[in-house]
Amino acid sequence: MRVSRLLLVTLRDDPAEAEIPSHKLLLRGGYIRRISSGIYAYLPLLWRVLQKISTIVRQEMDATGALETLLPQLQPADLWERSGRWAGYTAGEGIMFHLTDRQGRELGLGPTHEEVITALAADLLRSYRQLPVNLYQIQTKFRDEIRPRFGLMRGREFIMKDAYSFHADEDCLRQTYAAMDGAYRRIFQRCGLRAVAVEADSGAIGGSASQEFMVTAEAGEDLILTSADGRYAANQERAVSRPSVALPLAAAPRAGGVGDRLSTPGQTTIEQLCSAHGFDPSQLVKVLLLLARFADGQFQPLLISLRGDQQLNDVKLANAVSARLSGAHGALLSIDPLTADLVRSERLPLDLSEIPFGYLGPDLADQTLAPDPSHRSDTAGVAPPTTPAVQLTRSFLRLSDATAAELEAFVCGANAADHHRVGASWAGLGLQPESLDLRAAQSGDRCLHDPDQCLQAARGIEVGHIFQLGRKYSEAMEARFTNESGVDEPLWMGCYGIGVSRLAQAAVEQHHDADGICWPVAIAPFAVIVVIANTQEAIQVELAESLYAELTAAGLDVLLDDRTERAGVKFKDADLIGIPWRVVVGRGAAAAQVELVRRAGREKLELAASDVRATLEAEIGREIAGATLVA
């Protein structure tokens, strides 16, 4: 391809809309253009990158025996109603674009394909003899993201490889999951990315085990925690660690007591309490008052106890709450602090004026949630307005993190303004807390697998995620097969995603310098750019043309910069768009000498034009092989 024909439009200044390096460089290099928020045109250069990534993905997926397919993006609502996800994905904060067709049928634009594939599996799969099977596709996904961000990093329309496997039993699912783990490692390796596999929360997709693949980069949206020995890595949402040892309370209290009352006026925070009375935060139990909302309209107040020096992990909390109540009330929609503002905006029949915020203890009585009498008289005898009746549970769901539950004696609020209790115990308060893990693991915490190892924090861009779904969808959608004994049972499922367009940008985020992109050769739009330093010199043009023809004939992806620009312009553009190898045909052309420059390291080599092809083939071959073999 000739640069003069490439529609190469590069920008000298950083566009105002871009914040992070990869986004700026993709815009400046003429790789993408924004059409609307979170919606991008992939220009010819980027399309070549995406095709190269897709090819690698295909090769590795095919090598595991997976079958490529292509599923519809327009999906009927009833499929999603059968899985129980239509409401959650379309209402409120739901991310599915949806529409009504001319017949009044509801359709959604596919954000993911569990429903479609499971319906297909129910149709096609009948016998254990057909199993296992793994179907994948590479296509555009649509998600009405709450906040699109950073160009291709979080778009409302993006390219994804998604795969879905079906199995006769859980053991077989585990094998395919492991095979996908291997394939993913090879894919990212071959794309030239430094990626780490981390334990993950399975989120809205559901299911049991799941693992994310993170490209480490400052601009990453996720926080990951890893141990230096490489044996543990997890998303912070999921990460576990050893809490520090709590300091015992100095004045040993009576065993099983409720503690001594302590006057603490105005001391509503952990810091104030500790500095006023010399407590250590680990001697305190802090109590959070929250409100969970469910798909069926039910509200459930939560009373969460944590040791004073620990932070709540809201993903762990959401999982714990879902596990207890989603069976009865459907999906957990949100958990928010229970405040006067929330009561007002949700029109809850609650009066929080008696709740002593800042002085809560784990034994706060359910009666504090009694309905507000004034509210009752307001609405007595009046037909309720258009809003449906609020369903509110009038007792707390009480959950305690293990660090709090294990304290023998602690300081906590007295459930009365301006007072705390010192030396309280769970038995004394009449509570028997379950020991849950609700706390956020943090950088510096000691690891479970080895107390000598500490967790380190890094930021990451999630480029892949693999799940063992189990039978969640096959049960909901009645995708069943006949097993060896002739008995019908639901299929076991796994699903496996790679954000292809996100991966392209993540590669830029990881491979760039002050002058532009430094693509790994495996996914670069072109491997080589031949630059004619001065197009007025016929001898340079002639040599460059013959090199271009030779390299192209050798099967390399070659760009010929034949523009009549000055050399400096062409060098700047070549650096910006990040072609891994540059061949400069300039002053040495008369002697058939050219210069070979590696983009990433700037190494230069003067060599005979006749040696260029062999040198490039060796260098590129070495890089590709290196990326393939290391595993």
Add this chain to the structure above:
RNA sequence: CGGGGCGUGGCGCAGCUUGGUAGCGCGGGUGCUUUGGGAGCACUAGGUCGCAGGUUCGAAUCCUGUCGCCCCGACCA
């Protein structure tokens, strides 16, 4: 949705406080010179100042509304 910021030729910005000729750099076109790290000179095209109201003799500038975009939070490949 809550909080913060921005909309002025294709791109990056100034002008707005204190109302009165719409400007700068880059980019585009033509010509000449230059030709190994974003060249120089000359000429030239291109803007209803996001949109709609209002105030005013007069609005890019002041007021109101609205749309769009970006950043911080809940979501995720």
